[in-house]
Amino acid sequence: MIDLSVDLPGLSMKNPVMPASGCFSFGREYSEFYNLNKLGAVIMKAATGNERQGNPTPRVAETASGMLNAIGLQNPGVEKIVETEVPFLAQYAVPIIANVAGSTIEEYEKVATVLNKSANIAAIELNISCPNVKEGGIQFGTNPSMAKEVTRRVKAISRFPVYVKLSPNVTNIVEMAKAIEEAGADGITMINTLTGMKIDLATKQPLIANKTGGLSGAAVQPIAIRMIYEVSQAVSLPIIGMGGIETAEDVLEFLLAGADAVAIGTANFNNPLVCPEVIADLPEVLKQYGFSSVKEAVGKAHSV
Amino acid sequence: MIDLSVDLPGLSMKNPVMPASGCFSFGREYSEFYNLNKLGAVIMKAATGNERQGNPTPRVAETASGMLNAIGLQNPGVEKIVETEVPFLAQYAVPIIANVAGSTIEEYEKVATVLNKSANIAAIELNISCPNVKEGGIQFGTNPSMAKEVTRRVKAISRFPVYVKLSPNVTNIVEMAKAIEEAGADGITMINTLTGMKIDLATKQPLIANKTGGLSGAAVQPIAIRMIYEVSQAVSLPIIGMGGIETAEDVLEFLLAGADAVAIGTANFNNPLVCPEVIADLPEVLKQYGFSSVKEAVGKAHSV
Amino acid sequence: MKKKEKLKLISSEKLAKDTVELVLRNDYISRQAEPGQFVHLALAHHTLRRPISIAETDQTAGTVTLLFKIVGEGTRLLASLPVGTEIDALGPNGNGFPISKLKTGDSVLLVGGGVGVPPLYFLASALKKQGISVQSVLGFQEKAAVFYEAAFQELGETQIVTNDGSYGHQGFVTDVIKENDSTVCYYSCGPLPMLAAVQKKLKHKQGYLSFEERMGCGIGACYACVIPTKEETSYKKICQDGPVFAASEVIL
Amino acid sequence: MKKKEKLKLISSEKLAKDTVELVLRNDYISRQAEPGQFVHLALAHHTLRRPISIAETDQTAGTVTLLFKIVGEGTRLLASLPVGTEIDALGPNGNGFPISKLKTGDSVLLVGGGVGVPPLYFLASALKKQGISVQSVLGFQEKAAVFYEAAFQELGETQIVTNDGSYGHQGFVTDVIKENDSTVCYYSCGPLPMLAAVQKKLKHKQGYLSFEERMGCGIGACYACVIPTKEETSYKKICQDGPVFAASEVIL
Ligand SMILES: Cc1cc2nc3c(=O)[nH]c(=O)nc-3n(C[C@H](O)[C@H](O)[C@H](O)COP(=O)(O)OP(=O)(O)OC[C@H]3O[C@@H](n4cnc5c(N)ncnc54)[C@H](O)[C@@H]3O)c2cc1C
Ligand SMILES: Cc1cc2nc3c(=O)[nH]c(=O)nc-3n(C[C@H](O)[C@H](O)[C@H](O)COP(=O)(O)OP(=O)(O)OC[C@H]3O[C@@H](n4cnc5c(N)ncnc54)[C@H](O)[C@@H]3O)c2cc1C
Ligand SMILES: Cc1cc2nc3c(=O)[nH]c(=O)nc-3n(C[C@H](O)[C@H](O)[C@H](O)COP(=O)(O)O)c2cc1C
Numbered sequence A, B: 001m002i003d004l005s006v007d008l009p010g011l012s013m014k015n016p017v018m019p020a021s022g023c024f025s026f027g028r029e030y031s032e033f034y035n036l037n038k039l040g041a042v043i044m045k046a047a048t049g050n051e052r053q054g055n056p057t058p059r060v061a062e063t064a065s066g067m068l069n070a071i072g073l074q075n076p077g078v079e080k081i082v083e084t085e086v087p088f089l090a091q092y093a094v095p096i097i098a099n100v101a102g103s104t105i106e107e108y109e110k111v112a113t114v115l116n117k118s119a120n121i122a123a124i125e126l127n128i129s130c131p132n133v134k135e136g137g138i139q140f141g142t143n144p145s146m147a148k149e150v151t152r153r154v155k156a157i158s159r160f161p162v163y164v165k166l167s168p169n170v171t172n173i174v175e176m177a178k179a180i181e182e183a184g185a186d187g188i189t190m191i192n193t194l195t196g197m198k199i200d201l202a203t204k205q206p207l208i209a210n211k212t213g214g215l216s217g218a219a220v221q222p223i224a225i226r227m228i229y230e231v232s233q234a235v236s237l238p239i240i241g242m243g244g245i246e247t248a249e250d251v252l253e254f255l256l257a258g259a260d261a262v263a264i265g266t267a268n269f270n271n272p273l274v275c276p277e278v279i280a281d282l283p284e285v286l287k288q289y290g291f292s293s294v295k296e297a298v299g300k301a302h303s304v
Numbered sequence C, D: 001m002k003k004k005e006k007l008k009l010i011s012s013e014k015l016a017k018d019t020v021e022l023v024l025r026n027d028y029i030s031r032q033a034e035p036g037q038f039v040h041l042a043l044a045h046h047t048l049r050r051p052i053s054i055a056e057t058d059q060t061a062g063t064v065t066l067l068f069k070i071v072g073e074g075t076r077l078l079a080s081l082p083v084g085t086e087i088d089a090l091g092p093n094g095n096g097f098p099i100s101k102l103k104t105g106d107s108v109l110l111v112g113g114g115v116g117v118p119p120l121y122f123l124a125s126a127l128k129k130q131g132i133s134v135q136s137v138l139g140f141q142e143k144a145a146v147f148y149e150a151a152f153q154e155l156g157e158t159q160i161v162t163n164d165g166s167y168g169h170q171g172f173v174t175d176v177i178k179e180n181d182s183t184v185c186y187y188s189c190g191p192l193p194m195l196a197a198v199q200k201k202l203k204h205k206q207g208y209l210s211f212e213e214r215m216g217c218g219i220g221a222c223y224a225c226v227i228p229t230k231e232e233t234s235y236k237k238i239c240q241d242g243p244v245f246a247a248s249e250v251i252l
């Protein structure tokens, strides 16, 4: 009997697999394909202080073994999410992680404050891959001191464990991880998308209306694995790994690299059943490679 | 009649396509597949001060729409390259670009000095994606001041135009480009590989002996396009673009993004004839999208 | 519960220039499909699915007909699949053309452009079954691109328009349709500029437009495929709230 | 000039557990190939080619035989290709087993392990044609993995060894081969640990070993596939200088 359970700050999960933020909305659509109770956890779409319309279209483009997206954080605002979306997900026996975004530290604080009112949230994921309008649009996630500050301030307010989502668009991912660890983060989720672009030969302009978009999918998996391998050996925080996962074998590779749990994003679009299918396959794959539990496999690739 | 010619510092080329460094050795092998005179230019494998053995094997791994490599700059040393390899390539009417690597600024200087003796080199490409042993192994290419310094020092010695090859593993690619422009670089080549890792489930260890390797191939093209789009609008240096090119359509996308010429690396392995085939297809593709020359297409994606 | 279905390819035929018709077998989708809905097709080695409207169904044979234009890698691959291939599909997705309010004897106008024509054919045959008469105006780039003319003629008065005049009327569909005629409402599907022109020309008539946008999930979860609307909740999702919207509700 | 060739798949047969034999048609490669050389095969949607040794050629039929084990995505795909498929191949690549120095009447030893056996079969038949007698020791994991036994028996005395003893001798090939016998030299191909053990056991005998390494280009241009040698120029390329090296020259 293979033990898939994982216990992380605020998250006691029956298995290590959850949908990634922004690829699962608030679960309603996928709940029509399978019983969400099968999931280890759910990460909701980003919540901002007020409603956001997001970017003009096209918002997505296909690339080799991946895709670009620039949705622009479209969401009804944190109040509405707490009122109408969290209760829907709360019907399921699955920990709910709220993805928190903002364009100022104050907005992050506001979102965290509103989320505190909800009885049904297990943890929050700080999406720091957002431009800081007060700092000339530099992303919180690409500047250690800004990342540290926003983490510290949200941590001071939130009654939930805080996972910080790292951006891969940095020279030194370990420096970022250490910064948010010092700021008191309870965990790390990684990686967010890599900034990319596709040009439409017909129009001769960037295909995505926002010009640049975030690259995700199988194409980025080697970068995610490398960063998780480095970060997991440099900090003591638990890691929820993501970036290109499509199969149970991919999940095992993330575990070996040092992830304690995983999230699946892009793969949901091609296969709405990918999460339950990967969860179903995982015990056999763990067994095949000589593991009797998920915990056993975590970090096994680290040099001894 | 479509004009494919391109004129860049030190490089007057009949077409914009050249093999990328390290993917073409010194041309002997590919010269058995086609007449190298068809190429716009050739970039040689990295040259270091003395012979280098490179890394243990495995040195390559396949990834989704890409590959990882950690060859480790194996080469016979710059003296030998000038004596035995440059003369071979000099038989062809194609500009030769020498890729210069080192682990100290002094080594870069030494390589540049030796190359000055060669009558047949058209330009050098500074591979700054190397760890600086004197600076605790930080890559020259990920630190603006170190990149600036090595560029300035080599520029002071070399009698050839100096193209600096940018690493994509940075938070701010524009800052790097501006740094080497200030240091007097004559041009930019981009992008080098992204640092990645693949773990072998069977051994539970990184598949590449060096643990990490450089990610290349179609998977990275959106990142290359985005960086070239940004850099070409921020500096006035010519750009030789690369990263995942496999077809003439890909070449056009790089030109539209702001590249003046292009290099093809990984694609040579699957198709040894990819360079001449892309060169042969390019006129038709340019015509199809309304261009009568390569120069006309350069930077057309930039917002007007 | 929604399901991932397998569509078994029964026939693949080139109907016009770069235009291919596929007939596929799947009882469930054949029974469920309503005019205006689409299937979201998975293709080997492609990250994203391809949305294609349902052009016709034959519930007794349990088949679904798709008609598409080859415009890129995915449609080229679709066109090359051998008979017998099983295509992984989601669907029927989205909301179709609202027709419940129509009464027997009513007459409606269908305005189609290019590959916007197929879903209107499915609609026309459904309306015909309900005793509603249809007038169709179908626009194509050129003679070589024209398809389904005879099929539409059988269902009602049909006018063909080609941009280059190589067949039927020369010009755009909006040159042929009239502000005021006997029709109670209109249904339109085609390229965005055409939909905008139709919406403008027929602003006094109730109408419904079917839209296209690049999609991720195709089921409402990723917010890739939005379109601005007049309600203050503004953006709606084409894959879930659409692809058909009331002409009065959307901003083009 | 070297060329990219198309190998037309004529037959595909499972010979043993996860072990597949392909017969492919290509006059050029069939004529050029020498025992020990390999072809470098392109597979759809894979960045890198797959190197596979040539197991036999039939110059009159213009065919090449490959025999491989299914160990991952690429070999699984290769095993699934329908007869008639044209496979894009580079080759014959590398240098084969040196046999020019052998004299009629000489006797040589062949030591093969698993999928290292196929190239030795090509070698054995070539030697036989030259009137050189071969003694073969072939190692496999288990009975279910054994292949080509009869074919080798026809060419000379052949002993089979299985690690689990489920067939032939139990143990490793090195338990069966002798330091001193009548053979003038040996040729070996198989997993690295086996090659190392053979090299050690037969250190007083001249021998040639065929190696495997992960490859990029397969033609000598990328330096992916190197092996340390005793010369001070040290690393050599398996794809270009090898895959066969004198046992005395390489460091294992
Ligand atoms: C609801 C809906 C119904 C459709 N019905 C039909 C139909 O019945 N017949 C038909 O010929 N076409 C139809 N289309 C358009 C069709 O989806 C595209 O032509 C097709 O996806 C192009 O794929 P490709 O790989 O050949 O092109 P590529 O340009 O290579 O595709 C690259 C990416 O862009 C997307 N894309 C490109 N063009 C479009 C487009 N116009 N709309 C949406 N996504 C696009 C593709 O899905 C893919 O993700 C419909 C689109 C939508 C949204
Ligand atoms: C010169 C040479 C001759 C060979 N001859 C044979 C033969 O006759 N029969 C046979 O069964 N096998 C042979 N091999 C091994 C064969 O190339 C691999 O088993 C095959 O490439 C595995 O591909 P895959 O996609 O199934 O496995 P994966 O593990 O999915 O392949 C991933 C990547 O690793 C490479 N790779 C994995 N294992 C090996 C390996 N052992 N050697 C080289 N590359 C590897 C693949 O080429 C691919 O690039 C030979 C290898 C070499 C170098
Ligand atoms: C369409 C789309 C929307 C996304 N939206 C968000 C978001 O709102 N917040 C966030 O933190 N990450 C978002 N992401 C990033 C994913 O959560 C995930 O980090 C990334 O896509 C890598 O995982 P994958 O390769 O499995 O998709 C989004 C990704 C996609 C593809």
Ligand SMILES: Cc1cc2nc3c(=O)[nH]c(=O)nc-3n(C[C@H](O)[C@H](O)[C@H](O)COP(=O)(O)O)c2cc1C
Pocket (backbone or CB within 6 Å): B020, B021, B022, B023, B045, B046, B069, B071, B073, B099, B127, B165, B191, B192, B193, B215, B216, B217, B218, B220, B242, B243, B244, B245, B263, B264, B265, B266, B267, D216, D222
């Ligand atoms: C096997 C291999 C070896 C390489 N060696 C070098 C090198 O020696 N010097 C260098 O500057 N870049 C080297 N590169 C990087 C390429 O020149 C190129 O920048 C990169 O691969 C992106 O282009 P591509 O996607 O077309 O391969 C190497 C790449 C590969 C795949």
Ligand code: FES
Pocket (backbone or CB within 6 Å): C214, C215, C216, C217, C218, C219, C220, C221, C222, C223, C224, C225, C226, C237, C238, C239, C240
């Ligand atoms: S495609 Fe995902 S919401 Fe419409």
Ligand code: FES
Pocket (backbone or CB within 6 Å): D214, D215, D216, D217, D218, D219, D220, D221, D222, D223, D224, D225, D226, D237, D238, D239, D240
């Ligand atoms: S595989 Fe490229 S040198 Fe051998």
